[in-house]
Amino acid sequence: MDQIVANHKLLQPGDYESFQQYLQGVCGIVLGSGKEYLVTSRLSSLMRSNDIESVGDLLQQVRNGRNRHLQVSIIDAMTTNETFWFRDLSHFQMLTDMILPEAQAKPGRSMRIWSAACSSGQEPYNISMTVEKYLSENPKSLPGGVDILGTDISSQILEEAKKGLYCGLSASRGLDVEAQQRYFIPQGECLEIRPEIRNRVKFRSQNIMDSYTLLGRFDVVFCRNILIYFSAEKKADIIERIAQILNPGGYLFLGSTESMVSHSDEFEMVRRGGGIVYRLK
Secondary structure, eight states: OHHHHHHHHHSOTTHHHHHHHHHHHHHOOOOOTTOHHHHHHHHHHHHHHTTOOSHHHHHHHHHHTSOTTHHHHHHHHHSOOOOOTTSSHHHHHHIIIIIHHHHHTSTTOOEEEEETTOTTTHHHHHHHHHHHHHHHHSTTSOTTOEEEEEEESOHHHHHHHHHTEEEGGGGTTTOOHHHHHHHEEEETTEEEEOHHHHTTEEEEEOOTTSOOGGGOOEEEEEOTTOGGGSOHHHHHHHHHHHHHHEEEEEEEEOOTTOOOTTTOSSEEEEEETTEEEEEEO
16 A cells, blocks of 8 residues: 555646657657556656655656756656567577578678667677577678677666676576577576676667668668557557668568558568568568
C-alpha cells in the first residue's frame, strides 16, 4: 500500500500525459495508456537521487536545462534493456547458411554489420561468435574481415557492453556450456568475452531517431524488437532510413513479432530454415 501511495504522489494529474509526449519527442518511444506504474518504477530512484518530488517537476527541470544529465538519465531509465544470448537463433543460422557464404563469394571486400539498440552487447557479440565459428569451419573465407557496430541510446548500458563481462543470469541465459567455454574466459563467477570476439565489435551511442549518415554503409542490419515501441509513421521512417544505408542486396533482420508489411516496399522477404530476413531490392 505504501508503494502505491508513493507512486501516486510521483504522478500528479496530467504528468503521465506530459511524460508520454516528452518521451516520444526525445526518442520516439510510444507509451500507451495504463503504463503509469512502469514510469514511476523506472524513474523513482532517479528522482530520489535528484531530490525531485514529481514527474512534472522532473520534466520542468529537463526543459529548463538546469541539469544537462537528466535527459540522458531519463532515457537510460526508460529504455528496456532486456536481452539474452542467441535470441531468435534462426537469424544467426541464416547468417551462417546464406549471408556469410554470399560475402565469401565477394573476396577482398570487407563486410559491415550494424546491431541497432544492442543493449548490453549480447547481440553484436553473438554476431561475432557466429562469424568466428564460420571462419573456423571455412578458413580464409572472409579475407576482407567483418566489422560489427553495436549502438544504443543508453550511455550506461553501452559502458556495460564495452566491458564484455557478464555475471549471474546474463552469463548463462541462452548459452550452453560449449558456447561458454568457446567464447568466454572465466572470471570468478563471471564470464568475459574472448579478445578475438571482442575485437570485431565496436560500440557507439546512437538514437534510432537521429540520422544514420555518420554510421556509414552496411551489408546487414539487425534492428530487432525495436519497432514495436514506435508509431506506424516512425516505423516507416526508420525502415526507410535503414534502406538508405544498406548496400545493394543488403539484409535487414527484424524481431520475430515484427513485420515489414505496410511499412516499406523496398525489401523482399526471404525465408530459410524457419527464419525470416528482408533483402533490399
